[in-house]
Amino acid sequence: MNYITEQQRETPVIAMPEVLVVGAGPAGISAAIAAARTGAKTMIVERYGIVGGNITAAMVNPFFTFHDIHGRQVIKGIAEEMVRRMTARNVSCGHVTDLTFDNASMTPFDPEGSKAILFEMLEDAGVEILLHSLVVGTQVDGGYIRSVLIENKSGRQAICPEYVIDCSGDADVAALSGAPYTLGRQEDGAMQPATLYFRVGGVNLLTLRLWMKANRHLLKDSPADEEIDGQKAIALLGLNEQVEEAVRSGELDPETAPRILMYELPNSQFSVNTTRLQKIDGTNVNDLTRAEIALRKQVLQIHAFLKKRIGGFAESYIIDTGINAGIRETRHITGDYTLTEDDVLNGKSFDDGISCGTFAIDIHPPHGREQIFTGSGKVVYEIPYRTLLPRGLNNLLVAGRCISAGHAAFGSIRVMATCMGVGQGAGVAAGMLAKSKTTVREIDAAELRAQLIRQGQYLLNAGLKEDIDESLILKRTNGSGAKAAHYNPFTNKNDIP
DSSP states (O other): OOOOOOOOOOOOEEEOOSEEEEOOSHHHHHHHHHHHHTTOOEEEEOSSSSSOTTTTTSOOOSBOOSBOTEEEBOOOHHHHHHHHHHHHTTSBOOSBOOSSSOOSOBBOBOHHHHHHHHHHHHHHHTOEEEOSOEEEEEEEETTEEEEEEEEETTEEEEEOOSEEEEOSSSOHHHHHTTOOEEESSTTTOOOOOBBOOEEEEOOOHHHHHHHHHHTGGGBTTOOOHHHHHHOSSOEEEEOHHHHHHHHHHTSSOTTSOSSEEEEEEGGGEEEEOOOOBOSOOTTOHHHHHHHHHHHHHHHHHHHHHHHHHSTTOTTOEEEEEOSSOBOOOOEEEOBSSOBOHHHHHTTOOOTTEEEEEOOOOEEOOSSSSOEEEOOTTSOOEEEEGGGGOBTTOSSEEEOSTTSSBOHHHHHHHTSHHHHHHHHHHHHHHHHHHHHHTOOGGGOOHHHHHHHHHHTTOOOTTSOOOOOEEEEEEOSOSSOOOTTTTEEOTTTTTTTOO
């Protein structure tokens, strides 16, 4: 391989915040707001010209999952504040029932309308925002990150923070700083596939509901008329046989997900989650390029399939696609504790628990076609602070999908609502550290939990008031995956209801 030698240069230091958050996705937004609310001077750096990450750029929809199957809300705090702002502006219909994967609740939203709301939340908290800036390196001395190097239209710049929260999604700061990590599944490096979301407009909702009733046998669990009519926002999952037939005829790319999955958003839009491409390493630029090209071709094929086969879509049109393909899985840091499959399935709590999770173990297959899905909300577990601590570094926290978790546990913690809860935990911790000037491993876990509760976070074994939404009590908890190309391998292994 050929190399060039770059000339040595001086890099200007543009900021010296107490807390630097890298990445303004779901985890990063929560982390920055939470840190700023403790009084810490906080800065957030984002590579795009918008904040929100998967919320706005990749247009992942809806949010999963704020509630357990008994209607108990277990994700609150900053994430719930965001939903309330969205609902007040008709950017979201709030938390509603879901007829797809036995989810305890779903929270659809308009990604375009979310952009201004997320900026406002950061500004209201006093967070300094720097956009269009990509982190390209760090300087580490004695286990401390002394500077984070960025590049943007102004050139190469340095930020010298006291503490860093890596919310890049790919553990970029941790990796650049020499922290150990695994890439993908621990045993073989396989990663969940990439998906490009797209939005469709011009759907006739009345015709669609009538079609669903007439073709319920094509949908997961053949929903009854009352279930279809009772959905505040339509969620549609199924048609696996029709998809496979279209693959065989050449209408659809063989890599396409083996089912149709889509959700109604405000203003009669639909978010479609059906593109899929396996063997994509989200840390490899050649793979990312290949994914963007292939998935955008799939979008056109899938939309043609919807227009041809599903009532109400005949006059529909594609509104837009995500700025980038959605990457589910890349690096997992090696932390002081690794969250396990058993922790998730058994609803484990921790003395240093910082956020709850209740989403299913949801593993889109690295190989093959069938998707693993345990069903959301059956158990509620906590994510311990120690999963945020990359080994060998004293002033770095990691939040979001790249925390220390095994492949199965990761299938649950990776979703946006859970990542926002973890981000809030990291932000409060960083704010506390900025006051104490101690290492990330010297924090008072009991005080961290107390401060999180004061910021509205829900935690287990804390004697908190339970908020129950009776309309979200799940009536179906063990539906069949036959029409949806998914299955649950954990039911017999563990005593899950």
